[in-house]
Amino acid sequence: MERDGIPILIKQIAKVKKEIREEYVITTSDWHRAVLFNILKHPDANGVEVSKLVDNKLKEIRKSIPLDVKISKWYDLSDFVKRSLRGVGENILIGIIIISVFIFIFLRSVRASLSVIFIMPFSVILTFTAFKVLNLSLNVMTLGGLVASIGILVDNAIIVVENVVRHRSLGEKGDSSLVYAVTEVIYPMMGATITTVIVFIPFVFLTELSGVFFRPMVMVLASAICISFLLAVFITPSLTSIFISKESNIKKEGFILKKVKTGYSHILSFILNNLWIVFLFIALIVAISLFVYPHLKTGFLPVWDEGSIVLDYRAPPGTSLEETDRLMLQIEDVIKKIPDVRVYSRRTGYGLAHPHPAHEGDFLISLKDNRKKSTFEIITYLEKEVKKIFPEIEIELFQVLPDRLGDLTGKQKPVVVKVFGNDYEALKETAAKIKSEIENIKGLSGIRLGITESEPEFDIIVDRLNATRFGLTPEVISKYSKIIFWGEVSTRIKEGLRLVGVRVRYPVNYRNRINKIEDFLIYSPKAGYIPLKMVAKVEVRRGQSEITHENGSLMVSVLANIEGRALGSVINDLKSALKKINIPAGVSISLAGDYESQMKSFKELLSVTIFAIILIFTVLLFEFKSIKTSISILIGTICSISFIIFGLYLTDTPFDVSSFVGTITVLGILINNGILLIDFTERNRKKGLEIKNAILEAGKT
Template identity: 30%
Template sequence: MKLVHTSVKRPVGVIMIVLAIIALGLVSVRNLAVDLFPKIDLPIAVVATNYPDAAPEDVENLISRTIESAVSSVEGIDTVQSQSQSGASLVLMMFKNGTDLDQALLDVREKIDQVKAFLPETAGDPNILRFSPEAMPVMYVGLTGKDTAALTQVANDQIIPYFERQGGVASVTVEGAVTREIQLELDTAKMQQYGVSSGEIVQALNSTNNAASVGSVDKGNQNLQLRVTGEFESTDDIENTIIMTQAGATLHVKDVATVKDTYKDQTSASLVNGKESIVLSMMKQTDANTVEVAGNIKESLEEISSELGDAVELEVLIDTSEFIEMSVDSVVQNILIGGAISVFILLLFLKSIRATLVIGLSIPIALITTFALMYFTGQTLNVLTLGGLALGIGMMVDSSIVILENIYSYRKRGFSLFESATKGASELAPAVIASTTTTLVVFLPMVFVKGIASDLFMPLGLAVAFSLVASLVVAITVVPMLSSKLLSGAMKDNGRRYWFDRFLDLLRNKYSNGLKAVLKFRKTAITVVVIAIALSLALIPTIGAEFIPASDQGQAQISVETEVGSKVEYTQSIVEQVNGILTSYGDVIDISYVTVGGTSSNVASYTLQMVPAGEREQSTTEIVKEMDKDLRKIAGAKISANAMDGGMMSMGDPIQISLNGPEHEILRELSEEVVAEISTIDGVFNPTSSASEGIPQMQIHVYEEKAATYGLTEQQITSQIQMQFTGQLATTYRESGQELDVRLVYPEDKRSEMNDLEDMKIQTVTGVFIPLREVASFEEIQGPASLLRENQQAQMNVTSALVDRDLGSVVTDIETKLDGMNFPEGYTFAIGGQAEDMVESFGQLALALVFSIFLVYAVMAVQFENFLFPFIIMFAMPTSVIGVLGGLFITDIPLSIPGFIGIIMLAGIVVNNSIVLVDYINILRRRGMERKQAIIEAGRSRLRPILMTTLTTVLAMIPLGLALGEGAELQQPLAITIIFGLSVSTLFTLFFVPVMYTLLDDLTAKVTGRRKKEM
């Protein structure tokens, strides 16, 4: 090849190009972003709407259904789900893969604008958001020290604005803070005495608390703007606001109400390691890098802490970047170990430091070139792309090994260094290019794969492809050039017998004898291979399947749910008992952070951060199982503990069963039956239903006719009840740039008991007060906590975690259980969550595998200008199934997306050895050698490079296969498939491919001979 000759003739030019590439790569790697996973684009949009104090039924009927109907006609919509809970509606729109989400969001906004007028007046404007699995806090920071009120003020005035100015930080949210407001506590007796209603007080406050521009006036040469200033400047102004009664009398607000500068009733509290705290959640910008943002936050912590002094303490509770950095570090460490192993194998075979250096240089050059290509294509350094590089470490030297081996053979035959380098490299360059191309083309079908599988596989594939292309260029340019300059001494035979050479000679002789026997008993050999493949396929049911391997991230969650309707104080008493049990796990728990209340007063949610995996004997799952047993001993609450899946955060529960049908109540009963049924299945852990026990409700039925006799309507009565029990926002009060709500409330002792409701005084149009029970009746019922719908039909979900069993096997058992249940007519079930994603991804990857095999064959057909030889080479592929399935069975690892990706990559890798073998057989036959002798000679000659390339690839993957370090579980299935698949296929390549070569060659001879006779 001309490129080979040029590189050998112009070594200075090659060296300068290499140095330029290295410099570019080093600059690129410094600027590459670091993350845990590649960016995953999910075509999901969310519409969130507030409807204060509304029951879930009203939210569903008035908000959710309206929005569902509006957005269902948007182009590209696949599924519409809604969740209606007290005071809020959440509508999720899942679009088909390939949908332009930006355009879809514009269409959704247009549809929402069309139905805004049909929403209740008190409902907030719908917020339309793009959902992203990356929309998770980068870091949680605890704020402790003073009382909650003081901490809240410090957080709002100093800390939050400071952090939001840091690079990459999008927003900071606060949990456990209190909200200041001005409360006007009404005196009902005085209000009746003066004949004042709450509406008149609100009107007086609003009419007084305003400022307006009223024109302009000339004063000499000046034109003065006229502005009436009437805004409240202090709480004294609120107290002295004048109220005009219907009787014409005047009085002040302080005559009928007590003005209090206080805080809103706190419905939630945050505790860090048992101490009341405020927790700040740091959200990163969409295009920001997690590790970089976390670094910015940690640097800024020191500065803000020094400004706040000792009175306030800031502590990092959970830092998601730590696991990312540990995972990336472990992969880098595995890459270095793999590289060291590859270099050792080279040194063992080449028995020359110079020769090893020639080939070993291809690894750093290829790696650095890959970093540059990754930077310019917008990739990130994550556990998958680095896993691809770890896979490529051993493969990077394959092309160089084959080239150098042939250069060495020419040198032994007496050729000069220049001739050996040029002839040896040129002769096998086409075979090396073909073998590399077959590995590369397996990634092309991924263009047609959509969804999560594509988002995960493409970055890994690009990393491998970049490294292989770089190593190929190095093999046909740098290696011949260096060989012509450095290997004069390394290629001399000094007469000494190297022990490893004696071992290889013995191995060659054994292989030659074995190959002769196999060629003699071809039918027996084929039968053995077929039986081995059949036995390996029989292992599939015992291997199982999962979506993404879980990593031991060291995080766990504990959910505490007391009886629905319980007060926050009672829930906190249960939390204290939980804290008591967690103290016994103090040696493994680093941070314990709990939020009490929040979404509901009867709920508490813990987030636990364990110490690093290397500092504890048990895995997070094992710890959580023990913890769950201990926590279940606490009476008065439902408590469950689950490990957080570090494999795919925010990708849903492993098991999610969706029950659909017309009626929510029947779905509630079905969900409870499903939970009971699947609880008996091995591997199902803490199954839960989205149907809670229901919120206790007191329904008030207004006697419309009786109310009418007093001149009252149902709406008037409802507004007065709402005023007494929830208060009423009257106006706002500005102080030091802060805007505070001014709310009218009744005294606590007038709005807490059932008697307060029944004896409540309703004011008629004539000013007379009557008790509520005169015009209404009361009924206590159980109302739903939330209502779910999918595609405009009622839905209920059952979710479950997994323990000690693979996802595929558990799903199979669940489907069997559910098929045996008698669902009422019109009610169905569907399994979603990670199980659904797994099935979809496996289907797409299987299609990609089929196309990959076809492309590998097409590349070889073009290379050999023959349809037969590629077909012979392809027989190495089915033998890899034996290694893959056997390896997964031996290591007890289920098949997952990384494992499937490994199978696709094997389709391009396993044929490389066959290409080198068959190509050399053809070269020897063209030189006039007889077929059998050519096969045996080619086998003996190519055994050394085949062993070298296989061992460097396989042994370099062993650190990943052993899952050494944090987060290494993700690459383990990929490594196992490559290690076992390539090892077994190499063994069969050396024996089975020559057998198929002779059989198909005989068949070809018969066909061509028959044709000649016919002609």
Template identity: 25%
Template sequence: AAVNLAPGDVYAAIQRNNYLAAVGQTKGNLVQVNLLADTDLRTVGEFERLIVADRGGATVRLADVAKVELGAEEADLLAKYDTRPSVYLGVWPLVGANEIEVSNGLQREMERLRTTLPSDVTMELAYDGTVFMRDALTEISKTLIETILIVGLVVFLFLGSVRTALVPLVAMPVSLVGAAVVMAALGFSLNLLTILAIVLSVGLVVDDAIVVVENVERHVREGKSRMHAAIQAARELVGPIIAMTITLAAVYTPIGFQGGLTGALFLEFAITLAAAVLVSGMVALTLSPVMSAHFVRAHGKEAWLTRQVNRGFNRLRNFYSRALDGALSIRWAILAVALFVSFAAWPLYAGSRRELAPVEDQSHVSMFFDASPDATLESVDAASRQVVGMVKGMPEARFMWSLVGSWGGFGGMVAKNWKERQRSTEQLYGELWGRVSQVPGLRVFPRLDPPLPTPGQFDVELVIQSSGSVEDLLGAAMAVVGAGWQSGKFLYVDTDLKVDRPEARVRVDRERVADLGMDLASVGRELGALLGGGYVNRFNYFDRSYKVIPQISREDRATVGPLLDLKIRTPRGDLVPVSAFTSIEAIAAPRTLNRFQQRNAVRVFGGVRPGVTKAEGLAVLEAAARATAPPGTALDHAGESRQIRREASSLVPTLGFAILLVYLVLAAQFRSFRDPLIVLLGSVPLAITGSLLFPFVEWTTINVYSQVGLITLVGLIAKN
């Protein structure tokens, strides 16, 4: 104002004098030359020397009325490593890529780049999701070795002879190698689930070989030669072994046809396990008889261990015979008990705790930040520094990474290696919430990383949909939030619909604007020049084009009131304050208006307390929503909650499909539709009831892994 300049004058001066012109070209008979006029500005100094006005012979340059700087278009995001400013580079493997190989290659490249960095710049691997994978693969590989040793020891103890035990022991690695060949042919990799399938198959692939070697021993004891005994034993067992193998392999077929997360994750698991079982059946009918013909003892005295084992089995057989005779004498009572136990499976299943997958210690706790709608980047940064201090105060924490903006942000605590701490991340999660919940000006929502790849940000995410007003949705959401707090199952519960964002609506007096000789387009342009709502043009910097953005200083736009005192120029040349033709109305508006499946929607989310499953927390919110939501609303789920509900409803039909397949295989074997019913009804319901006792007494939960275990149980029971 001291030099009779308005922001619009500066805007126009930049627009006139920063112009990239292509003049044309000269053409002669032999040569043509392109002509470029040096009419654009390229450096901060050139912009500062730009003449914006001439007042009485005094030149007014841009540097006299403005601060020119080369900066970010809008500084609205800060990256921090603990409290140090940082730049994060995220790396996501392509579909089908091996994450561990990608991580190894990235670390090699980082080692190379570190030698080229300035002395005051460091490069760190802030978070590596493959660390958990590596440790998990190491542990499950150890488990595989331990399983092979334990199975080998058990086989030796019960067969009573090292020579005889070699037959099923050799069948194990041969069957596993066969399964590995199938995996390679189908393009499967060695991952947590395929190795888990191999671990489980160790105990399954020896069954057929044990049956063969015991049958060979029986024929040898009857006086036949070892070669003849092996041939005779194999012929007798061709049908049963094929039936048992197909029965156990077929039970995994429903997993391959199952949709959702279980079908996607466990397809390779099911095929690997089925391949190992099928190969073991072929090995039992080919390699095992040949080895038995050479390794089974000929006529002679039994070894001491064999005699002890057989003596124990004889006592067990005698006890079983007496118990069976007694049961047959009270068959109706036994039948009643069996029916009671069988029907008890359903209440046990209904009363068991459910979750998508058990919590796993991944040495990382994620955090999401929510700032007040009028917060600034500086205030959120200050609050996030307090969060870092609280996190670093935990002895198990290595460091914290974060990305913060005026709206909030997200980050994570990276914990020390499992060997360097006593507490799990689930225990740290509870303490972390107690610490960060006290930070003023910033709401922090910690979350344990899900054990399976699922979308979403929180443990529980319930979506309430409605065609009604935002006010109706907000009332329904707040009722659900209140019920969540009252349940005591949540560390935090909140909603994403908040009508608390302050807005200042500029009311323009159209008649006054016309009296001043202005139009609404010029008013909008002038206001945009004041607040940086647009840009004038562009400038070239190191062969890249960047925007030229004029705006008043941050101090002058810290609040709404002083904006009314700013002046703009009318077409008549007068400077008038903005207050001459505008007024400002303060209102509160929703931060966001979300839609879900084309309907107005609000999301209620929360983090469950340690020891509470996500399914239990979701059930609390669902019950509250059904009881309080107005007519016309519908419930849906987002994130991990959607997977929980989808997987929970898939167990019963998948288990039923598996039982049906086993029944058809047994019907083909027995050539009867009645005999398989005796096998299945007399064993499978009882076994399922027994297995459901453990989740019912809360020793474990029903999850995707236990569902696969129940399906495996059906095949094992039918096979035996």
């Protein structure tokens, strides 16, 4: 450039300095600036195997990078999967050991016990084969189904072996006694197996998370039960023949079993002679269970200690990226003092709804496996410490997997209060009242309004009449405005093998004050350079809040997490608090979140339970061809639900979707005992025994 023939140097009208491109996102890890990236596996890929391949690739990369550059994983979902699988495997082993001990105690024969014990690994292996046939992956839910089926896997084998031992103890010899003993129990075992498996049919109709979680589990259970029956019929007799054919002296019954049988016979005889006790007992346990049920803790899904924490934060809207980063460095110091933290990462300035919300971000904190405190204790500590330092910053703490499950179901938080109406200001006012009212409810944390406040904005309002006089249009003024704030890459220079852009822009102190912005010069075809204020007005306004519609109505939500308390208890207190609030005309309230999902799942599972009972009754009718017999078996089985309620209450276990599914599963399993008892009773009746003696003999058998 030159003026009147005199060259004008750039340094005379501007400062030239080398800078990195303006940051809109800051990422850190372990108290250092970092570059973070996510690796997503293919839906059909093995997550654990993908993790191993990533580890191997990282080892190769580390060999070719500078020594002062560190590469590490800051979160690996496969770690949680591997811990869960390891825990399930240990439970399977413990289950096999316990079952083996009890089998020996009651059979009192090492050889006979081996006939059953050998069946367990065969059953497990064949069940794994069923995984492949049913296209099921090896995960926590399918292995959970396998753990639940460990006892079922040997039920049929125990029945076969025990009946063989019983016949041998009566002096019967040879293969003919073995064949007779097996055929004697095949029919009731088949009926019991069909009845148990048919209970699982209604689970096919479960939807959403309940279906995703528990459908694979019941498929494993059904497969295991069928495999158990087939092995008991075809393999167990052969093993029994091998193991006890040479055992000449089989004890009739051990001391423990003898005492159990004697006590059982006395109790059963007393009950049969006083049938009114049965009806009184049924009425009593039903009454007690109805009293206890309302006092049960309730929830949606089980809560587990995952070992990872997400900390979402929101500084006041308008906080710069640099200031937000400065505040977050102080939170990092809090995290650094927690000895159970293994690694963490932080993102500041990210978002989908807004290009660069500099005041938002999140931490992802991974804890050590051998930590001294639980994840929940660390969450409580972090929340208390951060609020103590920065009360003006909104934070939410939760584990990773529950948050992802919420994303899958579209639920923002475990507790959501939705406020509907057509007057947006009235909705915001009502939501604020609700937030204030529920803040003292024990178990609620991270309470906030579900309104996304935008950052303050500059509005450049064009005076169209004046702009036209100067030969300008709103589009041209908009282009100059962008140059004012963001500058423009006017050229590029070569630096090594790269082309580096040269951006021309105003200094920052000219871009953050209204009076300076209004004095910016823009070129007019009719008047040359004129200040921006001659054709436009600059104003600062609060950014527009996010507006949500649902089912054609405006909606504002109040969101909260649950901490250290069951969902049902929190919801009961929440409902009581909402009753105290004066709701304006035209405004309505509804509860959503985990409570809504729980109610929907419970409704589905109740339908499944009713359908399962109808199917059981139908099978019993076909098997026994007697309505009275079928009803008696069904009543005895349904009464067991009362004891499930007692168990949940005594162990302080929440009644959630998992417990509900377990209850339905137990119905199918417990009915086996009733089928076997009635079948042997009917056989004794055919031998000429009267009903009471027939029942007593069947019970002892």
